[in-house]
Amino acid sequence: MAEKFREQGVVLSNGQIGTGIFDLKLKTDKIAAAAKPGQFVSIYSNDKSRLLPRPISICGADSETGELRLTFRVAGKGTEEFSRLAAGEKVDLVGPLGNGFPLERAFATDDSRNCADRDGAAESVGVKGRRVFLIGGGIGIPPMVQLAKTLTERAQAAGDTAASAGSPETFQASAGSQAAGANAVGFQAAPFITSVLGFRDELFLVDDLKPYGDVVIATEDGSCGTKGNVLDAIREKNLKADVIYACGPTPMLRALKKYAEETGTECWLSLEEKMACGIGACLSCVCRSTEVDGHSKVKNKRVCTEGPVFRSTDIEL
């Protein structure tokens, strides 16, 4: 089990980046260094009449400086309090929590052909790298920033390893043993990242995603990009992916689950649920699973522990 820490984060800065949307940077001792994309932290109110933690996704984490970036929308009393945090103030944090996105799936070669077949790229997909959608709806966008950055860094690191190892044969050979997971070296090729972002009207975090690949935008009011939702944008532009990572409101996730089933695309969804403990002890935060879960022995999984990221076929929405 990955290690979790309880510590006081010190506010480095807190700025507004949209209507009711704040970008909070905190200095942490251990959390940032341990954080993986798709994980979250529990952030506690300094008003002690509010007992429960607020789960907020990790938008950025610098393992060297310990800087943790959280981007949130004011949704109630707790987040309103956090929006007023000023540099130098402290907040209690617990994290990193949850499983995070399975990075290795962006580099996998095993079943990537299923989808690639349809546009005739089957033969080359292994070498070409997987086409990855990072789909964020509204305040589900923040974790995509850290995911895009980490995928890109991993691909670069793998490329460097391959280059220093010499021949492409060596590279291919080491790729065979990557099944062990995210830390394996010898990734075959950098994934092609397309960020698909859905907004009501006002844009945010778009520039944070641009360095890592194409950015496609959908707005409900049509003020920018496709008028409609993220799936409307995907269909309008006729985009295809081998693997999808997504976070956003439940109706969006439900539509993506269906889309993934229809198109046979591998899809990973980050879910939200009310939490009391955030660490797996209270069973507040469950979602419905398609199979009996190994821990609960019923068709329930804890979003805070087995999640928040689930394979779309493993859960009911």
Add this chain to the structure above:
Amino acid sequence: MKMEDDAMPDMSVEIAGVRLKNPVMTASGTFGSGQEFSEFIDLNRLGAVVTKGVASVPWPGNPTPRICETPSGMLNAIGLQNPGVETFRERDLKFLEQFDTRVVVNVCGHSVAEYVDCVEKLADAKRADLLEINISCPNVKEGGIAFGTDPRGVEEITAAIKKAAKQPVIMKLSPNVTDIAEIARAAEAGGADGLSMINTITGMKIDIRRRTYALANRTGGLSGPAIHPIAVRMVYQCAQAVNIPIIGMGGITDAESALEMIMAGATAVSVGTANFHDQTTTLRVVEGIRDYMEQYHVESIRDLIGCVR
């Protein structure tokens, strides 16, 4: 620095012949079986770990949202989701074997037969030191009304469980009654070895943005500091009414709120909702009680139990 010969105050207490190194336990349902919290605190320092309610077979629990926050408290309607006693024995009790602390197994059921079945399946579980019976569960036969609300029913279920149980039996009382002392006396008459109180107080929250119930179950159980004065009052009333030990809980967050409960008549205390706010609450309470005893030269915690009459 403490002197070598500076005697540590005696924090040990006894419940139904079971000795606890200190009076601080965890409240059922807020601490799992200790595994998750063992990443934050040393379980060896607790008087006891009280495990999440377990039934004879797995229960799926209620739909979500299962919880919501309220001022200085929360509502929960988890619906007693649990993996069933078999998995619980093999996994959870096995995990707890490595710790030098007492284990209190909390049991739930939909019928007397289900409680008895579960208690029998725990009979040879060596790691279970005490059984805590949650009688705030919906009684399926009685149309879902909780077992714990009728004195006759409480006496009957206590007697049935006592007959089947190999470990001492603590009856966990519901506060959702008119006269808690009457229920306490019924449990004592049924043969209970101790009482645990209070369970959560039924409440409701409305989400005004969605114009509907905040919880999928509509109602939920209120816990946390908001209920502490009610819990202290009820522990006090029952301490006057019965001669069996009481485990006090409801809104304990620090040594002060724990000591109030002890002085009102509780032999031990359980920390619940406060664990969500600070994973180290239980240890802060242990240390705070020790500090109090040193400051006021209290030699044994037993001198404080029920000292307010």
